[in-house]
Structure formats: C-alpha cells, structure tokens
Amino acid sequence: MTDTVEARRTLLGGLHSSALARTYRPGARRVGQLAQHAAQGHRHGLNCATA
Numbered sequence: 001m002t003d004t005v006e007a008r009r010t011l012l013g014g015l016h017s018s019a020l021a022r023t024y025r026p027g028a029r030r031v032g033q034l035a036q037h038a039a040q041g042h043r044h045g046l047n048c049a050t051a
Contacts, residue, residue, distance in 0.1 A: 012035050
C-alpha cells in the first residue's frame with residue numbers, strides 16, 4: 001500500500017499547477033480534484049477496515 005501512495009505522489013508531484021487544473025471535458029472535475037477524491041476514498045476505506 002505504501003508503494004501505491006509513493007507512486008501517486010511521484011506522478012502528481014511532477015505536474016505543473018496548470019496540468020492539475022485541466023479537465024477531460026467541459027464541466028468535469030479537474031485533475032487535482034480527481035486525485036484528491038481518490039486519496040479521500042482510499043483513506044475512508046482504510047478507516048472502515050480498521051473500525
């Protein structure tokens with residue numbers, strides 16, 4: 001699991017802020033929003049697994 005976190009951090013850490021602000025279609029979530037949503041979902045899953 002730590003490998004996944006580090007891989008995502010490496011992938012997203014290299015992006016310029018303009019890349020994080022891009023969307024795949026008009027009105028869609030930005031890349032940065034999608035990354036945050038995935039991280040929050042992952043964290044929520046971990047919290048549920050330990051409860």
